[in-house]
Amino acid sequence: MTGAELGARLRKRDLAAAPSAMNLLENRAPEAHAERAALLAEVDPARLGGEAPAHVVGVTGPPGAGKSTLLSALVRAWRADGRTVAVLAVDPTSKRSGGALLGDRARIDADPADRGLYVRSTAAGERLGGLAPATRAAAQALAAAFDVVVIETVGVGQSETEVAEAADTVAVVVQPASGDVLQFLKAGIMEVPDVLVVTKADLGPIAHRARRDLHAALASLGAHDVPVVAVSAYPPPEGIEELVAALDAHRARLDLAATRTRARRLGALADFTAEHGERGLRALGGRRAAQAWLAEQDPALGEPALLRALERRASV
Amino acid sequence: MSHRLPKPDPPWMMRTYAGHSTATRSNELYRRNLAKGQTGLSVAFDLPTQTGYDADHELSRGEVGKVGVPIAHKGDMHALMDGIPLDRMNTSMTINATAAWLLALYLVVAEENGIDPSALSGTTQNDIIKEYLSRGTYAFPPGPSMRLIADTVAYTVEHVPRWNPVNICSYHLQEAGATPVQEIAYAMSTAIAVLDAVRERVPEEQMAAVFGRLSFFVNAGVRFVEEHAKLRVMALLWDELGHERYDVADERHRRFRYGVQVNSLGLTEAQPENNVQRIVLEALAVTLGRNARARAVQLPAWNEALGLPRPWDQQWSLRIQQVLAYETDLLEYPDLFEGSKVMDGLVGELLEGARAEMARVAEQGGAVEAVPYMKTALVESHRKRLARIESGEQVIVGVNRFEETEPSPLTEDGGILVVDPAVEQEAREALERWRATRDGAAVDAALAELRRVAATDENVMPATIAAARAGATTGEWAATLRDTFGSYRAPTGVGEAAAPAPGAELAELRDEVARVSDRLGRTLKILVGKPGLDGHSNGAEQIAVRARDAGMDVVYEGIRLTPAQIARSAIDEGVHVIGLSILSGSHRELIPDVLAALGDADIPVVVGGIIPEADVPALKAAGVAAVYTPKDFEITRILRAVVAIVADGSESHPPRAAA
Numbered sequence: 001m002t003g004a005e006l007g008a009r010l011r012k013r014d015l016a017a018a019p020s021a022m023n024l025l026e027n028r029a030p031e032a033h034a035e036r037a038a039l040l041a042e043v044d045p046a047r048l049g050g051e052a053p054a055h056v057v058g059v060t061g062p063p064g065a066g067k068s069t070l071l072s073a074l075v076r077a078w079r080a081d082g083r084t085v086a087v088l089a090v091d092p093t094s095k096r097s098g099g100a101l102l103g104d105r106a107r108i109d110a111d112p113a114d115r116g117l118y119v120r121s122t123a124a125g126e127r128l129g130g131l132a133p134a135t136r137a138a139a140q141a142l143a144a145a146f147d148v149v150v151i152e153t154v155g156v157g158q159s160e161t162e163v164a165e166a167a168d169t170v171a172v173v174v175q176p177a178s179g180d181v182l183q184f185l186k187a188g189i190m191e192v193p194d195v196l197v198v199t200k201a202d203l204g205p206i207a208h209r210a211r212r213d214l215h216a217a218l219a220s221l222g223a224h225d226v227p228v229v230a231v232s233a234y235p236p237p238e239g240i241e242e243l244v245a246a247l248d249a250h251r252a253r254l255d256l257a258a259t260r261t262r263a264r265r266l267g268a269l270a271d272f273t274a275e276h277g278e279r280g281l282r283a284l285g286g287r288r289a290a291q292a293w294l295a296e297q298d299p300a301l302g303e304p305a306l307l308r309a310l311e312r313r314a315s316v
Numbered sequence: 317m318s319h320r321l322p323k324p325d326p327p328w329m330m331r332t333y334a335g336h337s338t339a340t341r342s343n344e345l346y347r348r349n350l351a352k353g354q355t356g357l358s359v360a361f362d363l364p365t366q367t368g369y370d371a372d373h374e375l376s377r378g379e380v381g382k383v384g385v386p387i388a389h390k391g392d393m394h395a396l397m398d399g400i401p402l403d404r405m406n407t408s409m410t411i412n413a414t415a416a417w418l419l420a421l422y423l424v425v426a427e428e429n430g431i432d433p434s435a436l437s438g439t440t441q442n443d444i445i446k447e448y449l450s451r452g453t454y455a456f457p458p459g460p461s462m463r464l465i466a467d468t469v470a471y472t473v474e475h476v477p478r479w480n481p482v483n484i485c486s487y488h489l490q491e492a493g494a495t496p497v498q499e500i501a502y503a504m505s506t507a508i509a510v511l512d513a514v515r516e517r518v519p520e521e522q523m524a525a526v527f528g529r530l531s532f533f534v535n536a537g538v539r540f541v542e543e544h545a546k547l548r549v550m551a552l553l554w555d556e557l558g559h560e561r562y563d564v565a566d567e568r569h570r571r572f573r574y575g576v577q578v579n580s581l582g583l584t585e586a587q588p589e590n591n592v593q594r595i596v597l598e599a600l601a602v603t604l605g606r607n608a609r610a611r612a613v614q615l616p617a618w619n620e621a622l623g624l625p626r627p628w629d630q631q632w633s634l635r636i637q638q639v640l641a642y643e644t645d646l647l648e649y650p651d652l653f654e655g656s657k658v659m660d661g662l663v664g665e666l667l668e669g670a671r672a673e674m675a676r677v678a679e680q681g682g683a684v685e686a687v688p689y690m691k692t693a694l695v696e697s698h699r700k701r702l703a704r705i706e707s708g709e710q711v712i713v714g715v716n717r718f719e720e721t722e723p724s725p726l727t728e729d730g731g732i733l734v735v736d737p738a739v740e741q742e743a744r745e746a747l748e749r750w751r752a753t754r755d756g757a758a759v760d761a762a763l764a765e766l767r768r769v770a771a772t773d774e775n776v777m778p779a780t781i782a783a784a785r786a787g788a789t790t791g792e793w794a795a796t797l798r799d800t801f802g803s804y805r806a807p808t809g810v811g812e813a814a815a816p817a818p819g820a821e822l823a824e825l826r827d828e829v830a831r832v833s834d835r836l837g838r839t840l841k842i843l844v845g846k847p848g849l850d851g852h853s854n855g856a857e858q859i860a861v862r863a864r865d866a867g868m869d870v871v872y873e874g875i876r877l878t879p880a881q882i883a884r885s886a887i888d889e890g891v892h893v894i895g896l897s898i899l900s901g902s903h904r905e906l907i908p909d910v911l912a913a914l915g916d917a918d919i920p921v922v923v924g925g926i927i928p929e930a931d932v933p934a935l936k937a938a939g940v941a942a943v944y945t946p947k948d949f950e951i952t953r954i955l956r957a958v959v960a961i962v963a964d965g966s967e968s969h970p971p972r973a974a975a
Contacts, residue, residue: 022890099829099870
């Protein structure tokens with residue numbers, strides 16, 4: 001099946017096209033390049049007649065914070081609500097061998113007969129900042145077909161920056177008594193997320209204290225309206241509905257077109273820099289000049305089109 | 317001290333870990349074994365019973381009656397124990413997640429035979445932590461599981477005083493690759509976790525009795541001198557723990573009591589007759605020194621690495637024990653090692669190591685909290701062990717040295733027990749009949765009460781016994797608790813396993829993976845899966861870790877997956893090859909099911925595990941690309957073959973853009 005065909009199927013919300021579309025988007029071979037671009041062109045805002053309808057949610061946090069258990073409960077809640085969900089789980093890659101153990105999908109309790117849930121795990125590769133090379137493109141493509149697209153990454157302090165550029169809403173997940181998140185927030189190492197989630201609410205007082213401390217830290221940064229939700233994914237689950245509502249509320253407040261346009265422009269610039277490096281950036285007059293130039297382009301342009309435009313401008 | 321005992325010690329209790337097919341057939345086997353001089357029973361339950369599913373559950377497919385006997389309700393337990401005098405029998409049950417339930421069935425059967433619970437003696441294994449670490453037959457999350465254990469302890473101490481409610485297992489830790497130090501430290505840490513949990517549920521004055529009822533189930537490998545030292549260390553630490561942490565005054569309550577099944581991990585498929593020598597030497601490790609001698613011994617059979625042992629194979633193992641106890645002079649002497657410089661030195665070494673490792677577990681908040689830490693440590697130890705074997709540094713006769721062999725007359729006919737595949741259908745039909753004839757309203761009421769109790773802090777045993785009496789099934793009891801407690805997936809431990817500096821062979825494989833990945837356009841991706849209920853995940857974990865070290869993207873989802881789940885993951889994840897591991901004998905059913913669930917997805921499947929030679933042609937005919945058995949111990953070599961299978965596939969079908 002060609003890239004254009006796969007893209008068209010996603011545009012028509014044919015969820016069964018997801019695995020093949022992902023295989024293509026992850027394919028780095030030069031001969032697959034044109035097919036990849038054809039797929040993405042089928043799902044860009046111009047072709048869709050607007051932004052892709054999905055809510056793209058970034059879920060990130062330190063290892064062991066309970067992200068996967070939480071995600072499992074969230075997926076259940078979304079599915080119970082009739083929403084289709086795609087999860088892109090990004091795992092760290094072993095620096096030494098280049099291989100990766102993609103374990104997290106195991107923790108999302110999925111019914112194999114449920115066609116409304118799609119889970120794909122990818123290795124982050126050599127790229128810093130958490131996302132796998134194809135994740136941004138994958139999120140954009142799957143957003144045409146699914147109601148919710150989740151990008152799950154591991155880490156704190158750097159991964160949420162790149163996730164923030166690809167997602168409409170970023171939830172940072174922490175467990176009680178993890179002081180580093182507090183420190184990272186205060187020191188500005190970590191950007192303020194859209195929603196903060198404290199897991200293991202069944203721990204009672206400890207979780208409540210964590211929630212209070214995070215509130216205080218956010219308030220001191222002037223971020224009074226960032227919701228801090230305490231959840232427990234073990235039965236009886238607690239806080240999952242509040243979390244779904246908090247994510248929805250953030251999305252409802254969002255200027256979606258502006259967010260997505262910004263995401264595409266940042267994404268195109270990131271790809272350009274990955275491909276052509278500092279020398280390429282200099283040809284554009286530096287990063288700030290490139291950003292200013294991108295801001296003047298047609299907001300409906302998809303990422304591949306923006307990347308091509310940058311390359312033309314830099315004549316690389 | 318005289319160098320002779322005034323009179324010889326009585327022999328330890330002799331058991332055979334047994335059970336298969338149905339309760340009735342297992343009962344016949346038990347009676348025959350007892351007639352041969354076996355002095356206690358050791359019940360092997362099948363995997364559905366161990367994990368809390370009835371025979372008609374989707375996950376039970378292929379597993380019913382395979383590695384043990386299916387017990388669904390009190391009627392099955394009656395049949396299993398038919399004609400066996402429970403008040404004079406010592407019954408050990410290898411049961412963990414569902415221990416409270418199987419104990420309840422045993423108690424109800426005794427009650428209905430007019431036997432007082434105070435007359436019952438035996439053991440429920442009931443150690444959940446090693447299930448998360450190694451054996452994989454857990455059902456509930458750690459918190460509720462520890463509560464179930466504490467409830468059974470609190471109940472038996474009061475009502476079934478001669479019962480050992482918990483058998484802390486170091487056995488399965490060694491099977492998962494534990495070093496002696498790890499085996500000691502993790503078992504002792506588990507015991508502390510259990511005792512601390514029980515302390516909250518029984519009156520303080522009962523704690524000495526509780527301490528006295530805890531027993532251990534240990535392993536013994538072929539390095540039998542060090543293994544004996546390990547047991548002496550455990551006895552020392554146990555005494556110290558009773559004294560210092562739990563204030564147990566009576567020395568008898570602090571005595572280290574243990575049963576043993578010697579090592580299966582080291583039993584080989586190649587030249588399997590050599591396993592007999594291994595088993596004999598391992599039996600010496602647990603019997604040689606009187607100060608740390610086993611109370612109960614069961615020995616594996618020589619052909620365990622080939623498949624399920626037959627009654628004759630098990631008889632051979634019982635005869636090993638009998639020769640040791642009745643023919644030799646072993647039981648006539650006091651401890652052989654008292655004053656031995658070598659033994660004292662070994663004990664000191666292990667004691668120091670174990671104390672340090674126990675401190676590390678304690679730092680993490682105890683054994684329950686430290687499960688991920690311990691799991692990672694075990695995966696790492698096992699990885700090192702395999703690396704030593706692959707390099708030849710650790711000699712295994714017949715495997716990596718002295719491989720030349722004459723054809724074996726012992727395995728000419730396959731040499732294993734094959735469970736009649738009709739057993740599963742029989743069990744399903746019997747279950748239907750049972751459900752149709754019992755008092756449904758009474759069962760519903762009993763399960764409703766169980767549900768209520770589970771959500772409170774009350775002891776779950778009385779409601780469990782009432783449900784057993786009413787005729788509820790294993791699956792119903794567990795499902796009720798799953799609803800309240802939630803289900804759980806244990807950590808796989810593979811994520812944090814260290815990546816070693818590659819040897820030449822691994823480096824070569826890495827180059828090949830890179831070459832094939834380039835050709836495919838994306839990194840070679842493999843799914844390592846364990847279909848069915850078999851929780852023995854060491855092999856799958858080692859394959860997963862090595863595949864990562866070779867540069868592949870590895871989807872490893874842990875244990876207990878249905879064929880449908882595996883197929884769905886493989887397709888969704890876009891893997892290039894699937895590797896399945898099965899040790900429970902369910903490969904005949906489950907592998908074809910995976911292939912069927914894959915439909916027209918063109919993904920090659922390779923299979924590893926305890927696969928009898930005779931089953932290989934059928935698997936290949938069904939579409940399996942390759943089969944690996946314990947003979948294939950060189951993981952890098954296996955992976956090279958797997959990569960070649962992917963490369964061949966991609967070369968025979970030129971890559972399509974979206975493939």
